[in-house]
Amino acid sequence: MPGDRPWKRRRERGESRPDKEAACPFCRLRLERPRPVEGTRRSGFLGGACACGAVFLFDESGGHGGEAIVEVMLAACGDDWDYAWSLHPEVDYRMLTLSYDPQAHRIAEPGDQYEPTGKLYFFKHLKGPDPAD
Numbered sequence: 001m002p003g004d005r006p007w008k009r010r011r012e013r014g015e016s017r018p019d020k021e022a023a024c025p026f027c028r029l030r031l032e033r034p035r036p037v038e039g040t041r042r043s044g045f046l047g048g049a050c051a052c053g054a055v056f057l058f059d060e061s062g063g064h065g066g067e068a069i070v071e072v073m074l075a076a077c078g079d080d081w082d083y084a085w086s087l088h089p090e091v092d093y094r095m096l097t098l099s100y101d102p103q104a105h106r107i108a109e110p111g112d113q114y115e116p117t118g119k120l121y122f123f124k125h126l127k128g129p130d131p132a133d
C-alpha cells in the first residue's frame, strides 16, 4: 500500500526526501558527486567512477537517456566504439539507472515515490577489465 511506504512516514515527521545517500547500485559504496569525466567532453556530461569499476554519468534533466547511455558506455570502454557495440547486456555488462537529486546528493530507487528529475546512468563490466587495455 502506498500509504505504508517508509518515505511517507518520514514525510509525516517533517522530512520531505528519502534519506538515501547517493551510493553505487552495484556495491553500495558511497558515490562522489558527479564531476567532469574523461572521455565525455563531447557531450559535457558530469559523472564519475566507483572503486568497484562501475562508471556513471549524470543526466540533469532526465531527458537525455539515449545519449547518456551511449556516453557512459563509451566512457567505460575507453572511448572504443567498436568494442562498446560488441558487448552484450547482462553477459558482458550491466546498466542501471537511479534517480538523483544533485543538491541533496540523494538517490531514489525504483518504487520510491519521491523521484528527482535527474538520472544517474551506471555501467559495469561483468567480465573484468577491458581486454583492449
Ligand SMILES: [Zn+2]
Residues within 6 Å of the ligand: 024, 025, 026, 027, 028, 029, 050, 051, 052, 053, 054
Ligand atoms: Zn561500486
